[in-house]
Amino acid sequence: MRVAVIGLGAIGAQVLWQLSRVNEVEVDGFDKEYPGHPSAGVGGESRLFWNLEMAEPAYVPLIERAAVAWRELEASSGQSLRDPTGVLIYGGEQDVQMQCALNSAKALEVPVDPLEASALRRRFPHFAFDDHAFGLWDRDGAVIRPERTVEVTVELARRNGAIVHEFNPVTALDVTGSMLSVLSLSGKQKFDRVVMCCGGWTSKLVPHIQDEVVTRRLTSLWFNARQDDFIDLPPFLRTAPQYCYGIPSHDRRSIKLGLGFNDHYATGDADTLPRQLEGAELEAELNKFEWIREGMLPWLSRRPYRVETYVESYTRSMLEYIRPHIENPNVIIVTGFSGHGFRVSPAIGEIVCQLVVDGKTSLDIGFMERANPVFSILDPKHGTTTHNSVMASGPSRA
Numbered sequence: 001m002r003v004a005v006i007g008l009g010a011i012g013a014q015v016l017w018q019l020s021r022v023n024e025v026e027v028d029g030f031d032k033e034y035p036g037h038p039s040a041g042v043g044g045e046s047r048l049f050w051n052l053e054m055a056e057p058a059y060v061p062l063i064e065r066a067a068v069a070w071r072e073l074e075a076s077s078g079q080s081l082r083d084p085t086g087v088l089i090y091g092g093e094q095d096v097q098m099q100c101a102l103n104s105a106k107a108l109e110v111p112v113d114p115l116e117a118s119a120l121r122r123r124f125p126h127f128a129f130d131d132h133a134f135g136l137w138d139r140d141g142a143v144i145r146p147e148r149t150v151e152v153t154v155e156l157a158r159r160n161g162a163i164v165h166e167f168n169p170v171t172a173l174d175v176t177g178s179m180l181s182v183l184s185l186s187g188k189q190k191f192d193r194v195v196m197c198c199g200g201w202t203s204k205l206v207p208h209i210q211d212e213v214v215t216r217r218l219t220s221l222w223f224n225a226r227q228d229d230f231i232d233l234p235p236f237l238r239t240a241p242q243y244c245y246g247i248p249s250h251d252r253r254s255i256k257l258g259l260g261f262n263d264h265y266a267t268g269d270a271d272t273l274p275r276q277l278e279g280a281e282l283e284a285e286l287n288k289f290e291w292i293r294e295g296m297l298p299w300l301s302r303r304p305y306r307v308e309t310y311v312e313s314y315t316r317s318m319l320e321y322i323r324p325h326i327e328n329p330n331v332i333i334v335t336g337f338s339g340h341g342f343r344v345s346p347a348i349g350e351i352v353c354q355l356v357v358d359g360k361t362s363l364d365i366g367f368m369e370r371a372n373p374v375f376s377i378l379d380p381k382h383g384t385t386t387h388n389s390v391m392a393s394g395p396s397r398a
């Protein structure tokens with residue numbers, strides 16, 4: 001069986017590797033740039049790996065499988081792809097996301113320390129926690145090295161015989177014949193199966209998903225501390241009253257901050273959105289982060305020393321879109337990772353490989369399609385949506 005994997009980012013790399021391990025499969029991977037490049041959803045040196053689930057209980061087995069699959073990937077490559085730092089998840093004690101996270105910790109039997117406000121303050125004095133704060137210290141949480149992970153995984157696939165087409169955008173996909181036709185700089189090639197893993201670009205080749213999936217530009221800001229040269233802070237994810245996350249740099253001299261869905265830039269076209277922020281647009285973007293600097297981490301420098309933008313795809317349910325093409329089931333569309341795809345990516349690689357080879361998966365993923373939407377798409381062409389109802393927005397203080 002000849003299979004094409006289009007897009008070798010966080011997900012495509014894992015799919016390519018898993019398929020390269022199957023004897024009866026010959027697999028080709030295409031990327032418009034190169035595996036591990038920083039212009040899509042992968043850059044910025046770090047991604048959080050956390051073991052808890054804050055919204056969908058049916059997601060828990062996927063996280064459990066991902067934890068094992070990460071270890072297998074690291075063992076196969078002989079490389080350490082995650083730093084075992086632990087991760088702090090925190091929000092309000094009444095917050096449904098925190099209750100869901102606590103339940104998932106029990107179901108997964110992962111080592112987690114529940115922390116009330118006073119314990120949070122003692123343990124993490126660098127945060128300004130309010131009296132209702134409640135946290136979960138995920139001891140097995142980690143910081144993923146995203147670029148390295150993609151690069152290493154694609155190299156594993158290459159060693160197994162996968163053919164990797166770098167700097168080779170796929171410009172057309174013809175799904176009408178019995179063989180699928182993929183047009184790229186390598187010419188027109190025929191495949192039995194195609195897996196579409198183009199992240200925020202996926203709808204350009206399969207436009208029908210635009211009713212379900214939107215593209216967003218995400219901004220990451222890197223701050224130094226105003227005085228100290230060393231940042232004694234854990235990687236964290238804050239759920240409520242307003243979503244944000246922070247990941248200290250590997251040398252702990254600075255911290256990278258990011259916001260949630262409602263603060264991202266909406267677009268219907270991943271190629272035309274402005275990637276280099278300047279002037280009023282930069283200022284507006286910086287203002288969105290002010291509440292963190294003012295109320296939560298008051299010791300940060302006034303301005304970030306580095307600003308980068310990335311691209312990610314979001315489904316209306318914030319759960320992955322893993323479905324066959326509406327016109328041809330031999331094309332599997334794998335996108336919409338909604339800001340949390342990296343942590344489960346090795347497990348997604350396994351699932352998609354099973355779909356390609358066996359037509360079914362050992363883990364139930366049907367809940368992804370059945371899940372209720374948390375926002376509506378108003379205009380697919382421009383990617384405009386209503387606000388995401390589970391991620392509170394607007395200025396708030398920690």
Ligand SMILES: Cc1cc2nc3c(=O)[nH]c(=O)nc-3n(C[C@H](O)[C@H](O)[C@H](O)COP(=O)(O)OP(=O)(O)OC[C@H]3O[C@@H](n4cnc5c(N)ncnc54)[C@H](O)[C@@H]3O)c2cc1C
Pocket residue numbers: 006007008009010011012030031032033034036040041042044046047048049168169170171197198199200201202218219220258310311312334335336337338339340341342343344
């Ligand atoms: C700033 C930021 C922070 C994040 N933080 C976390 C986190 O802490 N933890 C976590 O688990 N997840 C996190 N995520 C989410 C995670 O990074 C994404 O879910 C993941 O990268 C999505 O993988 P993907 O393969 O769908 O898309 P991508 O990783 O974007 O890969 C898509 C690939 O397709 C290629 N491509 C596109 N069009 C074509 C074409 N026509 N032909 C060939 N190739 C093409 C692109 O070049 C790219 O390499 C974050 C995402 C961002 C942007």
